[in-house]
Amino acid sequence: MASLITGNTRPVRLADIAKAAGVSHGTASNVFSRPEIVREEVRERVKAAAEAMGYAGPDPKGRLLRAGKVNAIGVASTEPLSYFFDDPFARVMMAGISEACDATGAGIALVSAGNKEKLAWNIQSALVDGFILFCIDGGPRLVELTRERKLPFVALELGFEDDTVSAIGVDNVAGARLAARHLCELGHRRFAVLSLQFADDRTGLVSPEQIEAAVYTGTRDRLTGYFEELSRFGVDTAKVPVYETENEEVSTRAGLETIFAGAEPPTAILAMSDRIAMVAIEWLAERGMKVPGDVSIIGFDGVPDGALCDPPLTTIAQPIIEIGRRAARMILDFDGAVRRETLDVEMVVRASSGPPPPGN
Template sequence: MAKGTIRLADVARAAGVSQGTASNVFSRPDVVREEVREHVLETAKRLGYAGPSLTGRLLRAGKVNAIGVAAVEPLAYFFDDPWARALLAAVSQVCDANGTGLALVSAKDRQKLDWNIRSALVDGFILLCVEGGEKLVQLTRERQLPFVALALNDDDPSIASISVDNLGGAAAAARHLAELGHRRFAVLATELSHDHVGPVGVDEIRQAIYSTSRDRALGYWQALEAFGIRRQDVPIYETINDKASVEAGLELLFSAPEPPTALLAMSDNIALLAINWLRARGLSVPHDISVIGFDGVPEGGMVEPGLTTMAQPFAEIAQRAVRAILDDAVPGERETIGVTLIVRGSTAAPRQ
């Protein structure tokens, strides 16, 4: 017999024992006499049988005690992006505490992502829906496993999701800077629509595909209007949350006759890139310009000056998401969690 075709029944037959006894040798060895166990194992080794399929056993049991974290990105995204890295660390801690495995499911290519989600040996998925959320939701629904979407850029109430208060958090960020005395603002935005980088106006914000970015812009405007600052007087530059697009936005914003004294960044990653750019050009943060981020990633507390930010409760988000999968208690409606203003050294009153 070819080694690849050996089954448990073949081992039992060759060893002269029942299939039940052979099965116990591999799954419950303590109930089989030692001489019988050794005889069956020797027979299995001679035939080239490595043991029952772990995958098959787990699937038959109905639970594999593992959770998949999925994103429409290359695998490096989980390690390169500060927000994804912080969230993954929080999810990992909850999984460790529960003795639960973790699988990263990711691919930029639709066909590969489809295969990765269909073949992942998990009990459910946590979806990082920063980009391509509709693809993730569709593929995961087809798998018919429980899932929870995070950072969902979709207002569909039928999708189980846990989100942060983007509107209220952004309003608090803008209010903090306005109360310090700033009146010249600019926004470096995360993606509003597909494949666009550059200045955007009021209409583009209203028509934005991605609700996270739209709501943060609306929150900024809401707070600033209370200080007499019109939304059309706050330039917004759409980035793709990377170094090249952030620096292009800064070049444009700081070429204006009256550049901003306060920069509202829709992610900590954007804010940290901006601080590096400003420092390289001899501009002092916060004395020449104040910068505030959004996320609360650990890196924000490690730079000099420390980054003022709206911090997401990563531990709480992770706990809710993991327990929803493990307890088969996926929320029936969208859940929203508040964010917290953390004031550090990157914001101060403007120069007089």
């Protein structure tokens, strides 16, 4: 950071250093940007003048902005900054983004905030060439703010019906059908759904009207896939409770309390994320219920943590790292085109799913 000249309120400039050292402005500039082409004696004289006047060097932001490209991607979320490190899906996604950035020498700036005002400031002030949006919560707000920056951006969710938004994701309907079919073929007929959010700032049991009015159509698509397959096996989906969570422990546990307080608790849980599913496994174990002996659980994501939980989690696996790679390349190689890419999912069968208890 530049210091002030003694007795003056004007910040020290490179021209001041050049004058004090008795060199041209260009020579002084080369000392900081291309020192190898400046004689050692001149370099030392310029550096001594800079140190005496409290000058740390040219502002790198100005140089980058003049170049028109800063060679960095902003990864934005309305979640707290800890989300990028705590959430298993986010961690794997960041690995894919990092891999693409490492290949080109690009940097990554994490952009998040706990309130709308700070988020707007962080988006507006981020020194990046474009944004990757984690549209888990607050997605429409993220899209609105990044549009205002007039920089390229891509949403990690295909659930925006606005086809002017570049997005990359998976076929949520197809993945959800695989999950429901697997449990139905095992013999289950009593189900519950622990969902991601249909709209911001809301949790609890959801009504058909709330589902239809979903802001996040990706969540609605997963439920559509579940219900289409359950109906094919004769399950009355009107009787299947759907509890909207915030994809974290507190709301997931509240959902489980609600669901298992009913007269006919489910023998199978369709969880819209692996994180939700792993919380459910823990909650059931605390109450002496066996997975899958009493309740089968299937997740959705395919994060590495799922293979390590007890029992290992059956899940619908997304190609998370590849999604991250492609999203980063959309920004790094931006050519002005809007792109919407859908990648395939696969079912990974592990030990958390099995037949229902006898008599169910």
